[in-house]
């Protein structure tokens with residue numbers, strides 16, 4: 001969540017209600033539309049009040065809060081979101097006392113919120129850490145325009161992609177633009193986004209083999225049919 005780039009008034013108008021916050025989480029969770037975490041099906045019946053998704057194929061129910069730090073919280077999401085805003089916009093670090101007054105919760109709750117939010121923000125992109133069988137791949141993004149600050153002659157930006165492999169569909173996806181696909185950039189990317197020891201498949205590109213140092217790495221020279229939808233190895237997207 002890039003809170004620093006949004007003004008107080010924008011934040012206030014965007015996250016007024018519980019539903020506004022749920023919609024935001026839904027966009028983070030399924031940027032390309034619903035994917036059932038159980039069977040990989042892409043259609044769900046949605047209970048609008050809570051944005052509870054019930055898979056049309058296997059009937060599995062998923063909340064957009066599942067897998068986030070808000071999951072078991074009884075606090076309204078908009079209070080959490082304000083906590084995120086105040087932490088992000090207060091360079092000196094907001095106190096639990098001040099937060100408790102701003103969002104009308106008791107001091108203990110505010111203190112716990114700050115602790116949880118600061119932990120989550122320490123790995124800023126890990127609102128949804130990837131799990132299960134994960135594929136890591138690289139791709140090139142960009143058109144014919146000239147590159148920014150000399151990033152390669154073609155003007156394309158290398159991107160590292162990690163996605164949860166669920167049958168023929170992808171689950172959550174993490175992407176990061178990098179200067180180059182190297183041992184260093186791959187190591188940094190997987191350490192931030194994928195829990196250590198997790199099983200990761202790649203196509204065996206040399207730079208990706210560093211993954212074996214921290215994770216269960218299986219390199220396959222022949223790509224499987226479990227590819228990221230619409231994206232083949234070393235594709236241009």
Ligand SMILES: [Zn+2]
Pocket residue numbers: 036037038039040041055056057058059060
């Ligand atoms: Zn399902």
